[in-house]
Amino acid sequence: MNANTAVHVPATIIASAPRIDRVMVEERAASFSKRSLKKASKVRGLRLAISMMDLTSLEGKDTAGKVEALCRKALRPLDRDPSVPSCAAVCVYPNLVPVAKRELAGTSVQIASVATAFPSGLSPLSIKLDDVRRAVDFGADEIDMVIDRGAFLSGHYAKVFDEIAATKEASGKAHLKVILETGELGSYDLVRAASDLAIAAGADFIKTSTGKVQPAATPGVVLVMLQAIADHYRKTGIKIGMKPAGGVRHAKQALAYLVMVKETLGDDWLSPHLFRFGASALLNDVLLQLEKDRLGVYHADDDFSRD
């Protein structure tokens, strides 16, 4: 890409991003939580949600032992019921990717790694790209990058665009998820603009949040991002994935998001290839609901492993 287009294209994308009606988006987003999903359809939805989960641990205190436990849980979320599907992936810091690789080699569970100076993204590009290449070398199948929100909010769209494009190149075969950190963007207009920018720059997935900033994934923000994906699909026929992360703690929220995805994008997106939940606490709540359905008894928090 020559220097001219590099500056010009991102500015056009931002300028042509549609404006968002906050009131209507929030009202429509809230409406998805009012569907009544019961019994068999609820169980199917919950199992689907598990199969879409990126089971995540992104704490400074993460150890190899903790990541091993996380991997085993992702592989078989409920030891006493082998019919519960595996999670889609585990999501860890780059240093712990080799541990996850050792645990998950030969299984369906993917390894996602955050990179690019997560969670702020405020490091020189060369360091961020190095971070990405190492994570891929360690065995990461998916890279969760953060955009430089400071640059985005200052209007340096070309810088953000180029960094995403460079990261995509550095990721090689690994899938690239671009974290917008919507809680720091401040408005739905900017969420939509950032979504369009990330998609144009080569994102395979767009993702709401790092989980380190509140608010994280909210129904309104997710709906705006899904609409950006829908518009891109209509224009180009290319399917971009979506990953709400942070703040999805309850089974009911997960079901509401599945309804939102189905009614905004259609059945194709109801698959771990195109939709993921970034979550840690969500899995236990979903298991709680599944066990309630299976055994007819409400379970205690202690009935499930903590991770």
Place this chain on the structure above:
Amino acid sequence: MNDVSHDAGQRLAVAKTYKFFVGGAFIRPESGRTYPVTTAIDSADAHHVNAPRASRKDLREAVRVAAGAWKGWAERTATNRGQILYRIAEMLEARREELHQQLVRSGSSAGDAKVEIEASIDRCVYYAGFTDKYQSLLASANPTGGPHFVFTLPESMGVVGVVAPEEAPLLGLLSMALPALVGGNVVVVITSECRPLVGLVLGELLATSDVPAGVVNILSGPSAELATELAKHREVAAIHVVADVPQTLIDVERLGAGSIKRVKGEGHVFVERLYTPRGQGLSAIERWIEPKTIWHPVAI
């Protein structure tokens, strides 16, 4: 000035909507359902009153909220728990008239209502005094053959389900909930089914007596059905049921076994004891305590 509100004959009294007390808030039943409670014919305002009818989901929500409040309550100092339980007595004393009216409405004679309220206040004071004493009375230094100190210490169990008796709707309820609270447990209470209003009013009073949100949760509804749901719920560590129907007690015992719950089921004898010295005591506190035994080497 012609102020209509001064015209007593024209004024329409504002009826109260009774609500559950869960997590420090007054909430309506999730299903929106209520059930009629017949008040005494000869009471001043005899009429039908609706009480909220708890469903399984209301119970689940109450248990969830209670479980979240457990740690904070158990970690409070013994003195502070005592102060809070004493504060309940203060609030009961301050709102005697309202409680009296509720008990009379639900069928007690004026004299019986007075006795029940006074006994209830005294019971709060009695258990308030126990919060910093039961540990010394229930803990022990145990003999052992080896070079170890062996201690047994009382710890709280968690969420205790209480299904209050039909009779003595205030004293019975408090006599069941207080000993569990003394030991650092949190409670989910099902009021008397036929006479729920005084228990629901108790919630309004607890809301102003420093009891942390979620420590006491009060629901009303079909007691036998709710008792079996409490018995099944795995988050509930123990359950105390007073019921006149033996089958309820059998069901609770059987279902509670699924999660190795501590179950205490009693019949009418519980109510008979309420006004006797056996209506309160250390043994009631001990019932909702988990003894923890620690072995510690004498020297290294």
